Amino acid sequence: MRDCCHKTSVVRRREVVGRVPDAPPRVFGSSGSPVDPRCVAAGPGAAWAHAPYPVLVADRDGGLVELNGAARQLWSDAVRGDKLRDTVPSWLAEAHGRFTDGTSGGAVRTAGAVADRFFEAHPTPTDEGDVVWWLVDDTDRRLAEAALAGTRRRTALLADVSGQLLSTLNLTRCLEATARMATDHLAEAAVLVAPPQGRRHPLTYAFRGGPVTRVTASVEVRDLPGLAEALQGFPPVPARWIDPARLPGWSRPAGFREPVGSVIVAPLPGHGVSAGALVLLRSSGEQAFSDDDELFARLFAARAGAALSAARLYTEQSSITATLMRELLPPRLESVHGVEYAGAYRPARDNEHIGGDFYDVHPGASPAEESLVTLGDVAGKGLDAAVLTGKIRNTLHALLPLATDHVRMLTLLNKALLSSPHTRFATLVLASVRRRGGEVALRLTSAGHLPPLIVRADGTVEEAATRGSLIGALPRVTATTARVTLRPGETCLLYTDGVTEARGGPLGDELFGEHRLKRVLAECAGLPAEAVVERIQMLTAQWLGPGSHDDIATVAIGAPRVSDRTVADDQGRARSTTHRRIP
Amino acid sequence: MTAPPATTHALVDALWQAVVHGDEHTAVEVVRDARADGVGEETLLLDVIAAVQERVGREWAAGRLTVAQEHAATALNERVISGLAHDRQRETGAGGTPRGRVTVSCVDGEWHALPARLVAEVLRLRGWRVDYLGAQTPTHHLVSHLHSTGSEAVLLSGSLPTRLPAAHAAVTACQAIGVPVMAGGRAFGPDGRYAHALGVDRWAPDARAAAAVLAEGLPAPDPAAARQVVDDLPHLTDQEYTFVARSRVLLVRQTMTALEDLFPPLRAYSDEQRERTAEDLSHIVEFLATALYVDDPALFTTFLDWTARVLEARGVPARSMVAALGALGHQLRDFPRSLRLLRRGTAALTDRSLRTADTCR
Numbered sequence: 001m002r003d004c005c006h007k008t009s010v011v012r013r014r015e016v017v018g019r020v021p022d023a024p025p026r027v028f029g030s031s032g033s034p035v036d037p038r039c040v041a042a043g044p045g046a047a048w049a050h051a052p053y054p055v056l057v058a059d060r061d062g063g064l065v066e067l068n069g070a071a072r073q074l075w076s077d078a079v080r081g082d083k084l085r086d087t088v089p090s091w092l093a094e095a096h097g098r099f100t101d102g103t104s105g106g107a108v109r110t111a112g113a114v115a116d117r118f119f120e121a122h123p124t125p126t127d128e129g130d131v132v133w134w135l136v137d138d139t140d141r142r143l144a145e146a147a148l149a150g151t152r153r154r155t156a157l158l159a160d161v162s163g164q165l166l167s168t169l170n171l172t173r174c175l176e177a178t179a180r181m182a183t184d185h186l187a188e189a190a191v192l193v194a195p196p197q198g199r200r201h202p203l204t205y206a207f208r209g210g211p212v213t214r215v216t217a218s219v220e221v222r223d224l225p226g227l228a229e230a231l232q233g234f235p236p237v238p239a240r241w242i243d244p245a246r247l248p249g250w251s252r253p254a255g256f257r258e259p260v261g262s263v264i265v266a267p268l269p270g271h272g273v274s275a276g277a278l279v280l281l282r283s284s285g286e287q288a289f290s291d292d293d294e295l296f297a298r299l300f301a302a303r304a305g306a307a308l309s310a311a312r313l314y315t316e317q318s319s320i321t322a323t324l325m326r327e328l329l330p331p332r333l334e335s336v337h338g339v340e341y342a343g344a345y346r347p348a349r350d351n352e353h354i355g356g357d358f359y360d361v362h363p364g365a366s367p368a369e370e371s372l373v374t375l376g377d378v379a380g381k382g383l384d385a386a387v388l389t390g391k392i393r394n395t396l397h398a399l400l401p402l403a404t405d406h407v408r409m410l411t412l413l414n415k416a417l418l419s420s421p422h423t424r425f426a427t428l429v430l431a432s433v434r435r436r437g438g439e440v441a442l443r444l445t446s447a448g449h450l451p452p453l454i455v456r457a458d459g460t461v462e463e464a465a466t467r468g469s470l471i472g473a474l475p476r477v478t479a480t481t482a483r484v485t486l487r488p489g490e491t492c493l494l495y496t497d498g499v500t501e502a503r504g505g506p507l508g509d510e511l512f513g514e515h516r517l518k519r520v521l522a523e524c525a526g527l528p529a530e531a532v533v534e535r536i537q538m539l540t541a542q543w544l545g546p547g548s549h550d551d552i553a554t555v556a557i558g559a560p561r562v563s564d565r566t567v568a569d570d571q572g573r574a575r576s577t578t579h580r581r582i583p
Numbered sequence: 584m585t586a587p588p589a590t591t592h593a594l595v596d597a598l599w600q601a602v603v604h605g606d607e608h609t610a611v612e613v614v615r616d617a618r619a620d621g622v623g624e625e626t627l628l629l630d631v632i633a634a635v636q637e638r639v640g641r642e643w644a645a646g647r648l649t650v651a652q653e654h655a656a657t658a659l660n661e662r663v664i665s666g667l668a669h670d671r672q673r674e675t676g677a678g679g680t681p682r683g684r685v686t687v688s689c690v691d692g693e694w695h696a697l698p699a700r701l702v703a704e705v706l707r708l709r710g711w712r713v714d715y716l717g718a719q720t721p722t723h724h725l726v727s728h729l730h731s732t733g734s735e736a737v738l739l740s741g742s743l744p745t746r747l748p749a750a751h752a753a754v755t756a757c758q759a760i761g762v763p764v765m766a767g768g769r770a771f772g773p774d775g776r777y778a779h780a781l782g783v784d785r786w787a788p789d790a791r792a793a794a795a796v797l798a799e800g801l802p803a804p805d806p807a808a809a810r811q812v813v814d815d816l817p818h819l820t821d822q823e824y825t826f827v828a829r830s831r832v833l834l835v836r837q838t839m840t841a842l843e844d845l846f847p848p849l850r851a852y853s854d855e856q857r858e859r860t861a862e863d864l865s866h867i868v869e870f871l872a873t874a875l876y877v878d879d880p881a882l883f884t885t886f887l888d889w890t891a892r893v894l895e896a897r898g899v900p901a902r903s904m905v906a907a908l909g910a911l912g913h914q915l916r917d918f919p920r921s922l923r924l925l926r927r928g929t930a931a932l933t934d935r936s937l938r939t940a941d942t943c944r
Contacts, residue, residue: 159807160807163806163807163809164761164805164806164807167759167760167761167806167807167809168730168760168761168806169730169760170729170730170731170732170733170760172733173733173761177761314730315731318727318730318731319731322731346719350721350723351721351723351724353724505858505861506832506835506858506861506862506864506865507832507835507836507839507861508832508833508835508836509832519855523649523650523651524651524654525651526605526651526655527651527654527655527658528605528607528655528658528659528662530658530661531651531654531655531657531658534654534658534694535650535651535654537694537719538694541692541694541719545831560607561605
């Protein structure tokens, strides 16, 4: 029946094609482009019957007239006269209805699923008043688009995850961020199980709409299938093997009360050792984890594992550094036995805390005994120099009982340095300090170092008369010791050449120099020790600007100032007028 | 407990007298006695010690205190605060569980530590565990401190506007690791406008407000939204700030040379006077650069006005500054934003000298 029907069509079609030889046979164009109306008027022909896309013809009442071979594969039972609404999916039957009763307003292009495929359908009317539905298979494009959208979403998510995780080197923050992101993007609840500390595991819990909480608890990891394996770095156990009914109580966040429907246990790969495991929980109300979900959870866990390992490594390293550096940091100085001490230190490299300058104050056992102040400078800067300062400071500490004789102390230190594998040398100043009445008695010895400066109450600045050879270079040490007395309000400043050799200033490239230092000190007459070092540090910092510099260390030894009120009280007369009047 | 205003006034006067006379003993006693009399510690810190410190700054600007006296007074105020903290620790021991942990730090290169110290003490009083990093904290140290402690927030204190670019670097660095930043201090402008321009999470006008903001809770910034400074201040792409900041020394030198013609008395200056002048010029260039950074002429004119006041208080005529701005304008003739700032600065100085002339008449 169909064969006879086709014959006339074929003839007509040939005529059409013959008249327009260059025109492509657009009738069967697959893109859903508008179909040449002349061809439609000609009606479907034999080529139509063998077209690679399904085509069906229906009359205006929704009765099926024709199907081609491709359409027959979709609707194998259909026969002429069947009602469309009983045969094809409703989206197509309804579109046909709209097209024939004119409510669609002409062009109708519709789309929908047929079995597991997806089609776009384009109608064209025939001369007989029937409608030809041209179906274009769109399944692959749809699948590709869905896959692309999924990939984009996941890439954006992973970028976000990486951004969040890379931003912090703090382990606690990193754990919290991981748990929070897992519940934002992967599951309704999450538990991060960190490697055990002793017998206890740090656990981080999160669930949607709830807080992130952390506890450290002794838990039996074997109770959660797959967890022991994940913590040992074995490959993950598939989600479908884990029975949610067997979850131990500790494996769900307190406050997350939904019945659990599916579980993922993902290992967090670390730097060669496990960084822990991530447990993801979905309630039975939600869709169970798919293979894709599992794959994505593994990607997420890989990134989280790397970030957690980096944070853990940083934490360990900085704690090691802090421990080793504690001994090398400059001490915090304060008043001891009635003498003010203040120190300030600025290492050459601003990203380090230590360098090649050092100072210490070793208080005497009692106020009657001398305290020893040391300040020095090791050749070079940075960590290597700092290590040598540690050695010198320790040696000087051990030599404290000999501090009554500075030269002997320096001689022994020199021997110790010469016999050590370090090739660096050092310069230093020793100051033995004792309060005597209102005054402070000093013995000052320089070993190749800048002589200390004495700031007198009237603003005179004196250099201590001490000279000596540097340490760690020559077999013999020579040095002279100066005796100086500080009256109340007077200060002795020990400093390293980082102060005087600070290069900069408003015109650039000028040394701060001793004359500027002395001028500044002259203005510091009567100041407390910490104000003196603060002022010098501030001025040198200003002088340097953003320029590079050497280590800068200053120590001020001050005889406490007797305030004019105390003087007035003591002497029973009006306030002394030697001080500047404040209106 | 809040003291009646009369008591507070009397305490400010007593502490001021002790501090400017370098009388540590009396200074510590004034505050210790007040505390024993029931004056609240927060009142002592913010309404007495801070008030005295502010007066120290005012008196210095007016030329009634030397720089050295200012330093001495500040050092004494620090000792008074230490005394308070020491007494509190002795009485209360370690205290209860802290509300949370925060870090208080000065901007890199900022040496005015006292405002930050006061904030740190007030927050401790209110139950916070405070890491106080002090003055001149390199941003690098601040960030590694945050990594290793997991502080909930950073309170960044700044007094010198010229450190605003450094403050900006600190703000973005802290936020990039997910730690919110609250800024405070004179550097950030009277209404915190520069703090907001630098993209801080919050700005607080004083220590009490800072404590209130913390109590409210400060949400953590999204570290994935890490940004570069130019994202906050797009005008920086015109490179004017970069050029002026990098050429500071050169601009100062050339301006010095030009000033010898424009302002003849300069030729008779001693070396020390010339150095002072060069330092003043250096400050002008630094403030010009900072005004370019935040793109606000008010930052520049406020500085010029203040400097003119300081110079006049020391008997130095401010008209030399107008000549300096002219010389700078000649060197920066290809930089439209700089020129606008210099014109505004000149106008502000000229207005000022007219006003001064009026009052003289």
